[in-house]
Amino acid sequence: MSSGKKSELSHLMWTEKYRPMKLEEIVNQKEIVKGISNLVKSPDIPHMLFSGPAGVGKTTAALCIAREILGEEWKKNTLELNASDERGIKMVRERVKEFAASVKLATDKDFDKPKIIILDEADEMTSEAQTALRRIIEDSSRTTRFIIICNYLSQIIEPIQSRCVVFRFTRLPKDNVVEQLKYICEKEKVKYEDKAIVQIYESTGGDLRHCINVMQAASGMGSINAANVSTAIGLSGRSKVGDVLKLALAGKFHEARAKLLELTQVYGMSESDFLKYASQEAYDMKLDRPEEFSELMAEYDYRLSAGAHPEIQLAALLAQIGRLGSKKS
Numbered sequence: 653m654s655s656g657k658k659s660e661l662s663h664l665m666w667t668e669k670y671r672p673m674k675l676e677e678i679v680n681q682k683e684i685v686k687g688i689s690n691l692v693k694s695p696d697i698p699h700m701l702f703s704g705p706a707g708v709g710k711t712t713a714a715l716c717i718a719r720e721i722l723g724e725e726w727k728k729n730t731l732e733l734n735a736s737d738e739r740g741i742k743m744v745r746e747r748v749k750e751f752a753a754s755v756k757l758a759t760d761k762d763f764d765k766p767k768i769i770i771l772d773e774a775d776e777m778t779s780e781a782q783t784a785l786r787r788i789i790e791d792s793s794r795t796t797r798f799i800i801i802c803n804y805l806s807q808i809i810e811p812i813q814s815r816c817v818v819f820r821f822t823r824l825p826k827d828n829v830v831e832q833l834k835y836i837c838e839k840e841k842v843k844y845e846d847k848a849i850v851q852i853y854e855s856t857g858g859d860l861r862h863c864i865n866v867m868q869a870a871s872g873m874g875s876i877n878a879a880n881v882s883t884a885i886g887l888s889g890r891s892k893v894g895d896v897l898k899l900a901l902a903g904k905f906h907e908a909r910a911k912l913l914e915l916t917q918v919y920g921m922s923e924s925d926f927l928k929y930a931s932q933e934a935y936d937m938k939l940d941r942p943e944e945f946s947e948l949m950a951e952y953d954y955r956l957s958a959g960a961h962p963e964i965q966l967a968a969l970l971a972q973i974g975r976l977g978s979k980k981s
């Protein structure tokens with residue numbers, strides 16, 4: 653996808669549209685924002701390490717820091733890397749080297765400012781890769797500052813932790829999430845029910861990105877009411893249906909059942925929707941015995957429509973899928 657197209661699309665996403673541009677606009681995380689604001693004013697900015705759960709403002713804070721330190725030219729002097737999705741530490745080393753050494757323009761008045769490297773999902777790196785990263789940080793620290801982001805601080809090797817100022821981001825509390833979601837509804841002129849907003853919060857446990865995405869999906873169905881929110885949550889759980897099938901086929905009955913319960917109870921997916929999505933998934937998975945699978949699905953579809961207890965029936969279905977999986981030649 654070209655970057656032009658990407659930014660066009662990202663503008664349509666509320667998560668991007670309402671991503672804070674300045675540190676003081678970040679919801680909650682007050683102590684962190686205060687700490688960071690002081691650090692970015694200091695003449696010698698340290699490397700930073702952010703940890704915490706998904707969707708609470710880590711990447712947002714890193715981008716705000718880059719803007720605050722580098723001003724208008726921030727984009728040119730900031731490198732965003734994802735440690736997990738590219739070609740490992742070699743790529744990181746090459747990109748960092750190239751970036752740190754890139755010549756500054758004669759017109760660049762901010763030549764005394766460091767370049768900033770935001771390294772997301774660093775806890776996906778092996779400890780060997782992190783050791784190499786530590787060297788890279790040291791070698792380039794004359795000209796660059798790192799903001800390293802992870803979900804689990806315990807997965808980051810100590811020598812990296814000790815070279816950074818560490819900020820632990822926390823889950824956003826209910827009141828903050830609810831307030832932000834209502835703010836977005838008002839800006840977007842979308843009608844909402846208070847109850848439905850709370851339902852969004854409760855289904856996602858303080859992951860504001862997930863909340864905003866669910867809310868945007870629900871708004872596409874009209875307004876933010878309980879029924880639309882349930883449907884939107886069900887849609888977002890759909891991607892997990894394949895996981896349930898794979899676990900069941902591998903004979904991991906208990907894990908498959910736990911995931912299935914998560915889908916029905918947390919994501920609000922109905923049992924009959926589960927069957928529907930599972931049939932589609934199974935088709936895409938190109939099973940060894942598609943006809944047997946189809947017969948199974950039809951049988952359980954019938955049982956559910958006849959009013960049998962859905963939880964018991966679906967557990968039995970998973971057990972049968974497991975038997976089907978073990979027959980594999």
Ligand SMILES: Nc1ncnc2c1ncn2[C@@H]1O[C@H](COP(=O)(O)OP(=O)(O)OP(=O)(O)O)[C@@H](O)[C@H]1O
Nearest residue numbers: 667670671678679706707708709710711712860861
């Ligand atoms: N503290 C916050 N204040 C305001 N908006 C937020 C906050 N946290 C998250 N958001 C919203 O959620 C979106 C995603 O946030 P962000 O990218 O900062 O999450 P993250 O903590 O980096 O999560 P991940 O670990 O999944 O990368 C933002 O674009 C913004 O719309």
Ligand SMILES: [Mg+2]
Nearest residue numbers: 710711712772
């Ligand atoms: Mg992030």
